[in-house]
Amino acid sequence: MAAGGSFPGSRGPGSAALQTMLCPTSPHLALLALLSVAGAVGQGEPCPSEMNLIKDRLQVNCSGQGLSVVPLALPRNTGILLLSTNRLASVSTASFQHLPELAELDLSGNVLGVLHTVAPLLLLQELILSHNALEVLPTLQGLPALTRLTLAHNNISELLPGAFRDVGKLTELNLRGNQLRTLPEEAFEGLAGLKDLDLSDNALEELPQGLLAGLELNTLWLSGNQLRTLPSGFFPEWHMFAYVYLARNPWHCDCGLAYLQGWIVDNDISIYIEEQKSDGLLTQNDPQSPVCDSPLRHHGRPVIEFQQLCSKAGDTDLDIDGTMTEEGTPVPSTTVPSTTLPPTTPVPPTTAPSTIQSPITPVPTTTAPSTILPTTIATPPTTAPEPASPAPP
Numbered sequence: 130m131a132a133g134g135s136f137p138g139s140r141g142p143g144s145a146a147l148q149t150m151l152c153p154t155s156p157h158l159a160l161l162a163l164l165s166v167a168g169a170v171g172q173g174e175p176c177p178s179e180m181n182l183i184k185d186r187l188q189v190n191c192s193g194q195g196l197s198v199v200p201l202a203l204p205r206n207t208g209i210l211l212l213s214t215n216r217l218a219s220v221s222t223a224s225f226q227h228l229p230e231l232a233e234l235d236l237s238g239n240v241l242g243v244l245h246t247v248a249p250l251l252l253l254q255e256l257i258l259s260h261n262a263l264e265v266l267p268t269l270q271g272l273p274a275l276t277r278l279t280l281a282h283n284n285i286s287e288l289l290p291g292a293f294r295d296v297g298k299l300t301e302l303n304l305r306g307n308q309l310r311t312l313p314e315e316a317f318e319g320l321a322g323l324k325d326l327d328l329s330d331n332a333l334e335e336l337p338q339g340l341l342a343g344l345e346l347n348t349l350w351l352s353g354n355q356l357r358t359l360p361s362g363f364f365p366e367w368h369m370f371a372y373v374y375l376a377r378n379p380w381h382c383d384c385g386l387a388y389l390q391g392w393i394v395d396n397d398i399s400i401y402i403e404e405q406k407s408d409g410l411l412t413q414n415d416p417q418s419p420v421c422d423s424p425l426r427h428h429g430r431p432v433i434e435f436q437q438l439c440s441k442a443g444d445t446d447l448d449i450d451g452t453m454t455e456e457g458t459p460v461p462s463t464t465v466p467s468t469t470l471p472p473t474t475p476v477p478p479t480t481a482p483s484t485i486q487s488p489i490t491p492v493p494t495t496t497a498p499s500t501i502l503p504t505t506i507a508t509p510p511t512t513a514p515e516p517a518s519p520a521p522p
């Protein structure tokens with residue numbers, strides 16, 4: 130098995146693409162493999178393979194060969210199998226039973242409508258199924274070691290409660306670019322080790338309050354959906370995220386958004402945006418990236434900035450009891466206490482703790498000798514280094 134790694138160097142001539150060619154059993158097969166690069170690879174012929182030195186696994190590349198069935202003749206010690214950009218419409222894990230070391234399987238860019246997982250793949254850690262035609266989540270039994278599951282750009286429209294119960298070791302789950310409109314509260318139940326959850330570019334209109342309960346995510350993608358608000362208590366209270374993506378949703382900036390706005394203010398260093406640049410995707414901190422879509426006069430305004438709306442006593446949008454009348458949107462009763470609470474205070478309740486408390490006002494009293502001391506020293510540590518949260522002048 131380990132001998133596989135020594136082949137590439139010993140086969141001197143050939144193009145760069147062929148240098149890494151690896152013969153699983155005999156020189157004849159190696160020759161076949163060399164020939165196969167020029168023409169189409171028929172069923173039963175080996176795909177080019179090489180030792181992946183970083184992952185220390187034999188990587189077999191059957192990508193882009195027009196395959197409609199999984200090749201039979203694959204090296205027994207295959208650790209990484211690339212089958213992307215083929216014409217596979219239906220695959221069963223039974224096709225990989227003769228590959229006991231298989232740890233990564235890339236089936237992206239096929240036309241998969243079905244993945245049968247009856248036969249277990251006990252060591253499989255990564256399963257890449259993006260850019261296929263899956264309309265339902267495959268059953269995920271028999272994959273106990275799976276840590277990374279990528280289902281991006283399929284046509285999945287529904288997840289059942291406990292959908293990922295069988296793959297409790299997942300650390301990364303990518304559902305970007307599917308047709309999800311709603312999710313059950315228990316969709317991600319049991320994924321205590323999940324770090325990265327991508328739900329962006331779906332059609333999510335609302336999310337249940339307890340969706341993230343029990344999770345300890347580093348990264349959450351909700352960008353590119355149809356979300357107008359998030360329920361109060363949606364984000365686990367004690368938890369700090371590294372990256373949260375909320376842009377490209379039609380946020381409805383009325384008092385029902387007070388919870389989300391307060392959360393953004395408190396977590397502004399975690400709010401990120403992904404931007405397409407000429408040299409690739411750029412990710413950067415941008416607490417202003419979640420933007421109001423409605424009502425019309427707030428259209429385009431950052432969610433983080435519309436805080437005055439609900440607090441101003443004389444605001445025409447707001448009844449005494451905090452009920453919005455515009456567009457007939459009633460405010461959930463949970464927000465009533467926070468909005469009715471300070472009828473005399475002009476400061477918005479959501480940001481009050483973070484902005485008022487900062488004793489910036491003492492600075493002027495000591496400003497007389499301020500030429501000696503930089504004013505920044507007198508400034509207490511505010512919530513974030515970014516000047517995102519509006520501080521009183």
Ligand SMILES: *[C@@H]1O[C@H](CO)[C@@H](O)[C@H](O)[C@H]1NC(C)=O
Pocket residue numbers: 190191192193211
């Ligand atoms: C796998 O093979 C395809 C087609 O020959 C090629 O385009 C691709 O770069 C290869 N991938 C890797 C990781 O070697």
Ligand SMILES: *[C@@H]1O[C@H](CO)[C@@H](O)[C@H](O)[C@H]1NC(C)=O
Pocket residue numbers: 261262283284
């Ligand atoms: C996915 O669904 C969309 C809309 O329902 C449809 O237009 C598209 O053809 C589907 N894609 C595949 C690969 O089945």
